[in-house]
Amino acid sequence: MPDSAAPVILGTTGPFPRSVLAERHPAIIRQVRDAFPYGPAQQHALDALLHNCTEGVIEPLPGDASGWRDWGLDGYAGRSWFDVPWLWSESYFYRRLLDAVGYFGPGPWQGIDPFRPFKLAELDAKETDEELAALDDLGSHGDPDRALLHGSLWGNRADLGFRLSAAESGEAVAALVADDSAALWPLLHGGTLCLVADNAGRELVPDLLLIARLLDTGRIARAVLHVKPYPYYVSDATTADVLDALRRLTTAPGAAAGYGRTLWSAMADGRLAVRAHPFSCAPLPYSEMPGDLRAEFASAALTIFKGDLNYRRLVGDRLWPPTTPFAEVTDWFPGPVAALRTLKSDVITGLSADTEATLDAAEAERWRTAGTHALIQVNPHASAAT
């Protein structure tokens, strides 16, 4: 981490965080309410949350909130949602939403994912069929490893939270603002890959395809897929979503089913493990992760963080000067680390001065949040110290 860290992004830091809290969250509440015949108690709780999240203050959580106490709840209670770290407020929103719909129970709605209809619609979409059909002639269009890496990277653009509230922005200008992929492949020579997943559906499918390919080709011996322990940021993948994606693959026609079988048998014999660590839904940067998770990442040949939120948590949700080296902001990480991310928030590191100037000249600040640009960043030398 650089000696003088950049300012932490708050809900009041610029128009983008503010719009997520003031507009996106209310839109998500409405979408969820429309997707289920929730009863009066849940409707009432959703109404209360709608009001609280825009005009109220952070409140204590019902039930056992000890985890959230450790994550700063007592210090933020009573403050406006806009005046605390944005990462914290957003994460707290999803915890509150799940409380409102009875996800944590007890009761009949316990464990019912309020985002499942959106995730399933995406998994069943014809675009998913088309993407899977493309596997049939993967070898005939250049390097299959590279194609699957890019599939996993650009799969991150399909983010439901992003699309539920923002009209899709015409033709995207697909471009990498940083590409360290040449440093990534040499790290994959038979060890364990940790992949910290982001979204379900059309992002998780290519993530799984990449893992299957790396296992099949022996580039890795084992993979650990980190998912969320509960529904989060609308489309984030849970264990149930992994199973849905796997079923989608095994029942697909053509080559896709072969990838599905690889993954199925790898799960069954332990070469592919799924983890749902509580810290995966923590409102904190990964630099504050607990020792067991740190040890797990330390023992991996490479840990890949997928997506925008995980990037924010990896480098710190701060307004870094864009040319701050990625290696510097991840120097505390306990092993080699990579980020595959499309840009959907203000946080950015590791750009060359030329790239930053070109992006600013062409698009002002829009390139940071529009989801039209992407990066592959690698720090092969992150600290081995635990």
Ligand SMILES: O=P(O)(O)OC[C@H]1O[C@](O)(CO)[C@@H](O)[C@@H]1O
């Ligand atoms: O699915 P991703 O790539 O993590 O993106 C989700 C992003 O959407 C937001 O919730 C709002 O933009 C960001 O906070 C977050 O970084």
